[in-house]
Amino acid sequence: MPRGQSTVGRVMAQVAMVMNLDKCIGCHTCSVTCKQTWTNRTGVEYAWFNNVETKPGIGYPRRYEDQEKWKGGWTLDRRGRLVLRSGGRVRRLLSLFSNPDLPVIEDYYEPVTYDYDNLVSAPAGPDLPVARPRSVLTGRPADITWGANWEDGLGGAPEHAGGDPNLSGEWAEKVRFEFEQTFLFHLPRLCEHCLNPACVSACPSGAMYKRVEDGIVLVDQDRCRGWRMCVTACPYKKVYVNHATGKAEKCTFCFPRIEAGRPTVCSETCVGRLRYLGLLLYDADRVGEAAATPDEQDLLDAQRGVFLDPRDPEVVAAARASGIPEDWLGAARRSPVYDLVARYRVALPLHPEYRTLPMVWYVPPLSPVLDAVSVAGGDQDDPDHVFAAVTRLRIPLEYLASLFTAGDTDVVGGVLMKLTALRSYMRAVSLGEAGDEAALGAVGLTGADARDLHRLLAVAKYADRYVVPAAHKEDAAALGAVESGCPVESAGGKVALGMPTLRRTPSEGSA
Ligand code: SF4
Ligand code: SF4
Structure with missing residues (x-):
């Protein structure tokens, strides 16, 4: 017709996901298998494309849901038009070299390794040798005081969980963190592969894009210039900077598996x-x-x-x-x-x-x-x-x-x-x-x-x-033809709504 x-x-x-929270046992298998697949590399030690939070809790990075602080996502201007909460193009360009709305490593956690060598090389002595923690960023001895799942199983309550940004109404007084009054559930999180992705619209280099054929949001590593606007703009804080390459990386929705008609690793391994x-x-x-x-x-x-x-x-x-x-x-x-x-x-x-x-x-x-x-x-x-x-x-x-x-x-x-x-x-x-x-x-x-x-x-x-049809690479070019009609002018300049940057199947360097 x-x-x-x-x-x-x-x-x-779009290939999309649903999670049934009643069944999540908080085993973190999804996070670990994702990490082994995608972020088991220098530069992204602190990055968990999939993480599992305990709720109530402040999450990872800390209080990421507080958009007053982090300026993620979209808001409406006085005329009802969508604008990035991180500001229009001019404001974002002015903050290129000094961005106050960017989480720092302490908001995530300092990744550590252990001094395993000491276990075999320590001189003979009266005490057993130990493997002390060391920062993988500085190589210096580190105190472990926070982590991506520090609050696991309410381990962080009542010290931290009260800082959950969701506990902001008068009703929040009803929430108790005494041991016998507590309650928890697990919230596994990954990139939402949004229909209206703020990360894509905020990227000054056009490196972030949403694939035409299946809606997966990716970063073109060749185009990324490390401006980090995507990190600020994502309200779920699901874009990470690789500190070795200086480029953005994020959940890929395991696109090579999806293209082959297979579920993502986190789904495949979910206990x-x-x-x-x-x-x-x-x-x-x-x-x-x-x-x-x-x-x-x-x-x-x-x-x-x-x-x-x-x-x-x-x-x-x-x-x-x-x-x-x-x-x-x-x-x-x-x-x-x-x-x-x-x-x-x-x-x-x-x-x-x-x-x-x-x-x-x-x-x-x-x-x-x-x-x-x-x-x-x-x-x-x-x-x-x-x-x-x-x-x-x-x-x-x-x-x-x-x-x-x-x-x-x-x-x-x-x-x-x-x-x-x-x-x-x-x-x-x-x-x-x-x-x-x-x-x-x-x-x-x-x-x-x-x-x-x-x-x-x-x-x-x-x-x-898992009902995932295999990709039709031969049709990607035809689907890409819709690209020309997509971008919509918005307040603050050429910020596209809806499907901001649709692009065909990624180059090999996408992450
Ligand atoms: S990184 Fe993912 S969750 Fe964040 S805005 Fe982009 S598509 Fe949405
Ligand atoms: S593997 Fe499944 S059950 Fe285990 S933490 Fe992840 S989502 Fe929950």
Whole structure:
């Protein structure tokens, strides 16, 4: 169908991720295997493309969520136009040589190695030799006082967790860090491969780019001049400077594996089997408008509104017209990410208020609800008990809302209730009883939905969790033809919205 007759604009496809936080056990396998693959090199010792944080906590780098301090992401100017929080082009150019909004190594941590040689070369003496820590940056003896997962399992509370930027409302007084009152969950993080990536728009050298064919955001190492504007602009602080090369590096979404139809390393090795990879089709013409949605709490729906139903014949026709290959359309129809994000709406984006339209989404943890029911002597399988508990969690609903819905507690509460109804229904079914269809209906699910969602969330096999079509390199040039119409003028100069710098398959030097 010619585009003029369709209500669907320019269709693009992105490989996206969902993580089910209830299943994360905080084992850090994802972080370690990612590090072994991508950052086990001189210059990026301190960099964790994937890290796992304990929440509440201040995270890595410290308090990265405090955008008043770090100036990451986008904001709206007085005329409602999207502008980088780090300022327009002039301001950014003026801070090229002195950028106050840049984390320093102490905000991450000083990487250390150990003086292993001393174990075998120390002279004989009355005491056993020890391997003292040494900074890998200076070679000098180092005190280990902080690390990328220093707060692991609430190890940093109550000393540090109170500094979590999400604990900023009056309700935060409800959060207790005494041992018997604490609660934690793990938050694995990687680059969000955003639809509206601030890092790309901030780069003065045009080195950061978002791939046309699958939406992966990369750094062209040949073009990078080390200006570090991307580090400031990324609100998730997921761009790192290699101190040996002076260039930016970031999560590559394991693009060589994705191109071969394989999951990312962090997904492949995830012990909790909580990661999902799949395609999302979206209307590229509506990205800028969605990111500029005036009310922060409407950004979630605005971003969902950009995603397209891969089963809709009009979408399929528009996708074909945009050059999306047939096997990719089939993969989009089987995408677990589309089901969790858009069909069942149980996955939520991390900090939608940053306006980058992140593409790694999270199913929020139900565990705090169930713990609250148990402590109150209630029945975890009784929806009435659990629904009531949702509103009086030890970690207030406001905290989860601060992470995932720009403070909208109704939306997070609604997702938790949906998961609760699902759990209750499937427990009854698995015991051979009739499930409570009315409770399901109250949260917008049918019995068939519940079985499908249970299959996805509880017992999904490898092939259900990772639906990644292999790359079509032969089509990359044709898809790249859309590049000419993409950049949009914005306040502060030529800052592009939506899909700022779309480029074809990267050169070998991308990271
Ligand atoms: S999360 Fe990734 S794509 Fe988004 S702004 Fe940061 S580095 Fe760029
Ligand atoms: S490997 Fe999986 S379960 Fe382990 S910390 Fe990473 S995301 Fe969580």
